[in-house]
Amino acid sequence: MGKKPEQLWTAPAREILRADPDSPIADLDRNGTPGFIGKKADGKRQLEERGAVLAELQELLYANGRSGDERSILLVLQGMDTSGKGGMVRHVIGHVDPQGVDHTAFGVPTANEKRHHFLWRIEKALPRAGQLGVFDRSHYEDVLVARVDDLVPKKVWQGRYKEINNFEKELVNRGTTIVKVAMFVSLDEQKERLQERLERPDKYWKYSPGDVTARKRWPEYRKAYQAMLDRTNTDYAPWYVVPADRKWYSRIAVTELLIDAFERLDLDWPPADFDIEKEKRRLAAS
Numbered sequence: 001m002g003k004k005p006e007q008l009w010t011a012p013a014r015e016i017l018r019a020d021p022d023s024p025i026a027d028l029d030r031n032g033t034p035g036f037i038g039k040k041a042d043g044k045r046q047l048e049e050r051g052a053v054l055a056e057l058q059e060l061l062y063a064n065g066r067s068g069d070e071r072s073i074l075l076v077l078q079g080m081d082t083s084g085k086g087g088m089v090r091h092v093i094g095h096v097d098p099q100g101v102d103h104t105a106f107g108v109p110t111a112n113e114k115r116h117h118f119l120w121r122i123e124k125a126l127p128r129a130g131q132l133g134v135f136d137r138s139h140y141e142d143v144l145v146a147r148v149d150d151l152v153p154k155k156v157w158q159g160r161y162k163e164i165n166n167f168e169k170e171l172v173n174r175g176t177t178i179v180k181v182a183m184f185v186s187l188d189e190q191k192e193r194l195q196e197r198l199e200r201p202d203k204y205w206k207y208s209p210g211d212v213t214a215r216k217r218w219p220e221y222r223k224a225y226q227a228m229l230d231r232t233n234t235d236y237a238p239w240y241v242v243p244a245d246r247k248w249y250s251r252i253a254v255t256e257l258l259i260d261a262f263e264r265l266d267l268d269w270p271p272a273d274f275d276i277e278k279e280k281r282r283l284a285a286s
């Protein structure tokens, strides 16, 4: 008999993966599996078992949303190319009913988006009541690529950390639980994943020459990611740092973080807003 999922974690993922100012990302073992004592096969099994739990919790949130509960959950995924954001959406979010998911991938802003404040397109994509929102990249690009590639003056991106914190605080006050996940892949593992994209016709579409350009700017990106973690790791919207060289690990880690966020909403099935006995009689007579 294998161990139960909870026996394979030495402590809750929420505690182990919480961004910590005393543990800079430069020191992060990106191949590590912090807090998880199982092997890959255990991880794969766990993903299925806990994915089913996640699906039920999401249905609870959806049901409550239909009954007037305003709350929602927003998963923010940030990471360099090949860190596995897309796979996270397929393999973790893929467990839940797509009706309950508001998913948005943020690419280079369109001409129209560029005419607006950087949070304009984010506002429009926020999850509705009862929904699980998923951001594949996010407003954090505006303090990452915008900073590294000098897309705006320093004064502008520097002011954005505070703007983001204020924005997220408001969001939390309106009933959204924000789960922010920064995924970190090692330079070597990234190279292998990019190589695969160049060797397999079914992966060519995922490759973009800009990915190699970004590799050259790795140290600047690391600095930008560190600043992001340092400046926006708030109590109301904390960051979680997830090593991403082992995809099976990052997927179960995020599954746990989401389950935890759902459980903290302390949801129950909404009571019937009709007379159950009367409806049973009406149905029997119909």
Ligand code: ATP
Residues within 6 Å of the ligand: 081, 082, 085, 086, 105, 106, 107, 108, 109, 137, 138, 141, 142, 145, 146, 151, 206, 208
């Ligand atoms: P991915 O690399 O996420 O799999 P992709 O290569 O298909 O996606 P897109 O999703 O179209 O590309 O866009 C991702 C790119 O958009 C990234 O290079 C990212 O840095 C850039 N981007 C996202 N948001 C912004 C922003 N606010 N300003 C500038 N560039 C941005």
